Amino acid sequence: MQLANDAKLFQLWRRRLVPFQQHRRFSSRHHLQIMADIERDRLAKQNGVDLTEFPPERIRNFSIVAHIDHGKSTLADRLLELTGTIQRGHNPQYLDKLQVEKQRGITVKAQTTSMVYRHNNEIHEAIDKHDRPVYLLNLIDTPGHVDFSYEVSRSLAACQGVLLLVDATQGIQAQTVANFYLASECNLSIIPVINKIDLPTADPDLVKEQLAATFDLDPSEALLASAKTGEGLEQVLAAIVERVHPPRGKVDSPLRMLLFDSYFHDYKKVICNVAVVDGVLRKGNRIVSAATGKGYEVSDVGIMHPELKSTGSLLTGQVGYVVCGMHSTQEARVGDTLYQRRSTIEPLPGFKPVKHMVFSGLYPADGTSMSELEHAIEKLTCNDSSVSVEIENSAALGRGFRCGFLGLLHMDVFHQRLEQEYGVHVHNTMPNVPYIFEFEDGNKVEMHMCTDRYKDKKRKAIWEPMVLAKIVVPSEYVGPVITLCSEREGEQVQFSFITGQQALLKYRLPLREIVVDFHDILKSITSGYAIFIYEEAEHQRSSLLKLDAFLNTKKVEAMATIVHKSKAESVGKSLTQMLKKFINRNVQNSIQVVEAITGRVVSTERPLDYGFGVSHRRSPQSNRLGCTESTALSLSKIYCTRVPAAPLERKGVKKQLNQHRTVDIPREAFLDRMKFS
Numbered sequence: 284m285q286l287a288n289d290a291k292l293f294q295l296w297r298r299r300l301v302p303f304q305q306h307r308r309f310s311s312r313h314h315l316q317i318m319a320d321i322e323r324d325r326l327a328k329q330n331g332v333d334l335t336e337f338p339p340e341r342i343r344n345f346s347i348v349a350h351i352d353h354g355k356s357t358l359a360d361r362l363l364e365l366t367g368t369i370q371r372g373h374n375p376q377y378l379d380k381l382q383v384e385k386q387r388g389i390t391v392k393a394q395t396t397s398m399v400y401r402h403n404n405e406i407h408e409a410i411d412k413h414d415r416p417v418y419l420l421n422l423i424d425t426p427g428h429v430d431f432s433y434e435v436s437r438s439l440a441a442c443q444g445v446l447l448l449v450d451a452t453q454g455i456q457a458q459t460v461a462n463f464y465l466a467s468e469c470n471l472s473i474i475p476v477i478n479k480i481d482l483p484t485a486d487p488d489l490v491k492e493q494l495a496a497t498f499d500l501d502p503s504e505a506l507l508a509s510a511k512t513g514e515g516l517e518q519v520l521a522a523i524v525e526r527v528h529p530p531r532g533k534v535d536s537p538l539r540m541l542l543f544d545s546y547f548h549d550y551k552k553v554i555c556n557v558a559v560v561d562g563v564l565r566k567g568n569r570i571v572s573a574a575t576g577k578g579y580e581v582s583d584v585g586i587m588h589p590e591l592k593s594t595g596s597l598l599t600g601q602v603g604y605v606v607c608g609m610h611s612t613q614e615a616r617v618g619d620t621l622y623q624r625r626s627t628i629e630p631l632p633g634f635k636p637v638k639h640m641v642f643s644g645l646y647p648a649d650g651t652s653m654s655e656l657e658h659a660i661e662k663l664t665c666n667d668s669s670v671s672v673e674i675e676n677s678a679a680l681g682r683g684f685r686c687g688f689l690g691l692l693h694m695d696v697f698h699q700r701l702e703q704e705y706g707v708h709v710h711n712t713m714p715n716v717p718y719i720f721e722f723e724d725g726n727k728v729e730m731h732m733c734t735d736r737y738k739d740k741k742r743k744a745i746w747e748p749m750v751l752a753k754i755v756v757p758s759e760y761v762g763p764v765i766t767l768c769s770e771r772e773g774e775q776v777q778f779s780f781i782t783g784q785q786a787l788l789k790y791r792l793p794l795r796e797i798v799v800d801f802h803d804i805l806k807s808i809t810s811g812y813a814i815f816i817y818e819e820a821e822h823q824r825s826s827l828l829k830l831d832a833f834l835n836t837k838k839v840e841a842m843a844t845i846v847h848k849s850k851a852e853s854v855g856k857s858l859t860q861m862l863k864k865f866i867n868r869n870v871q872n873s874i875q876v877v878e879a880i881t882g883r884v885v886s887t888e889r890p891l892d893y894g895f896g897v898s899h900r901r902s903p904q905s906n907r908l909g910c911t912e913s914t915a916l917s918l919s920k921i922y923c924t925r926v927p928a929a930p931l932e933r934k935g936v937k938k939q940l941n942q943h944r945t946v947d948i949p950r951e952a953f954l955d956r957m958k959f960s
């Protein structure tokens with residue numbers, strides 16, 4: 284009987300062999316594997332084997348990666364619906380659970396969920412639906428914005444494949460390129476999916492050409508889909524099973540699992556998201572952290588389906604969660620290997636250390652105490668391990684924290700999450716990039732704040748972080764891009780034409796010049812067409828000056844900044860101009876911006892002469908400086924106003940403008956600049 288069945292299947296497969304083999308990844312070996320799967324399922328059903336215990340060959344771990352807004356979260360919604368994991372008609376962007384994600388309409392946190400999928404392709408059409416093989420698909424939806432690319436790279440470590448989504452109306456964009464290379468470095472199977480084909484302006488053929496030209500991908504491998512209408516998504520699910528290889532772990536080896544994410548739960552304390560690489564994890568097991576050597580007992584283990592679902596065990600290749608009594612970020616270290624007590628294992632490679640791009644001070648504000656802020660930061664960094672935190676003391680602002688972020692949007696989102704999820708209020712100081720100070724005695728110190736800590740040491744040089752930027756742009760925009768890069772002190776490394784219409788520009792640029800608004804301006808001057816990626820380059824010795832701001836001869840540390848010598852006057856002038864609007868007009872205040880080492884006055888203003896400002900004289904919050912601390916801080920935020928919050932507007936979500944984020948940039952100009960980000 285079984286032989287007869289096999290023969291029938293074999294015939295079916297033979298008849299469809301020709302069209303299938305046109306697809307180079309779809310080998311006859313693959314078909315035989317599928318047949319074996321079908322047979323095993325049939326036997327499993329007969330013998331009453333529990334199919335929720337998926338062997339590695341029935342597991343597929345994949346991420347959805349793409350440029351911002353190309354439709355990752357919408358696709359995740361549809362896949363969850365198609366596999367019956369969630370009901371149709373739920374809130375859109377189901378996996379974007381944070382308030383900040385809903386408000387801004389962007390994903391900032393990678394989310395994992397498992398789906399049970401009954402494989403359905405041309406071979407299986409002839410087979411009864413219930414006899415088709417069942418797979419466990421673990422999906423990780425990732426953020427698209429460059430500031431959250433650390434989330435992407437961590438997610439990829441738990442996967443064997445990616446769906447590389449490309450918007451059929453926009454084509455390949457900066458993060459498409461960056462994510463493709465991230466996935467290639469991890470040796471993952473890449474399935475290109477051209478999304479939004481339902482739109483009238485969609486041009487899938489052009490995108491196929493771009494895929495071939497940019498990544499050398501076979502255009503016939505690209506799947507066409509619409510995450511909105513659901514068109515083509517059955518093929519996407521089938522391709523995940525067929526083209527992503529199963530996890531390669533060893534079932535019989537000692538347990539090894541990668542801790543790739545964590546978050547704080549009020550009752551369960553720290554919940555770790557893990558990928559079981561080898562062996563099996565069961566509730567009650569005693570596990571050890573390779574990073575700290577500390578031991579824990581597993582009190583709960585399960586999968587996200589889509590919410591936490593306790594399963595009592597996680598098998599080789601599965602992605603799920605573990606609760607084991609960890610209490611803090613010091614214990615739950617992202618990238619750590621967890622293993623079973625008394626076993627000897629080789630720790631997993633972990634993750635590359637994070638490179639912080641901007642640093643900013645966070646101080647308690649509006650009734651929040653330092654301990655509340657500390658508690659909130661501790662919990663939040665458990666969920667966002669890419670933020671670095673150090674205690675900082677400021678004469679004007681008291682005790683606070685100096686935090687390192689991956690970019691300005693990341694910084695803004697972190698502040699918003701602190702307020703929304705933990706109810707604390709913070710003031711943040713102007714962001715800086717980290718500089719290396721070289722002293723006469725040969726010592727080099729990396730500093731990411733403008734402190735006076737080494738003021739007595741003789742300084743020999745300041746080295747600043749540089750980046751190598753690659754900009755791909757339609758040829759008609761080359762002129763404005765070159766002008767922008769020159770204004771930003773860029774040094775041209777390469778200028779060539781990829782095709783008749785596309786130019787490639789490579790520039791060495793100071794990081795300080797791109798962290799604030801470079802990308803947004805670039806998008807705006809190229810009507811959104813520029814593709815911009817950058818990598819770290821060697822530090823460069825630069826003519827930099829530290830500017831100190833003085834109000835009534837008192838230094839306001841939070842406003843000190845480092846600028847290029849050539850920009851000292853203009854930055855000094857804009858700082859003083861900005862300051863004078865906030866200073867008590869009834870007090871004879873003076874505002875000076877002074878070059879720190881020489882004491883040279885770069886710019887000075889007397890607000891009374893100009894006759895405007897905000898009076899805080901009788902306010903109990905007023906300080907000796909003639910303005911409130913929060914005013915001083917607000918001023919130090921002038922650069923933060925440029926944080927791209929545009930997706931809010933684009934998606935029709937009403938933006939909540941934060942008072943201190945709207946200091947002086949005209950709203951229209953701000954929105955205009957953000958339009959294309």
Ligand SMILES: Nc1nc2c(ncn2[C@@H]2O[C@H](COP(=O)(O)OP(=O)(O)OP(=O)(O)O)[C@@H](O)[C@H]2O)c(=O)[nH]1
Binds near residue numbers: 350479512
């Ligand atoms: N017409 C159409 N719109 C789509 C499709 N897929 C997504 N969208 C829309 O595109 C916008 C962005 O979709 P998201 O799913 O939030 O994009 P994303 O890639 O997850 O965005 P980030 O997480 O912020 O990077 C939303 O308004 C979706 O409704 C599609 O196939 N067709």
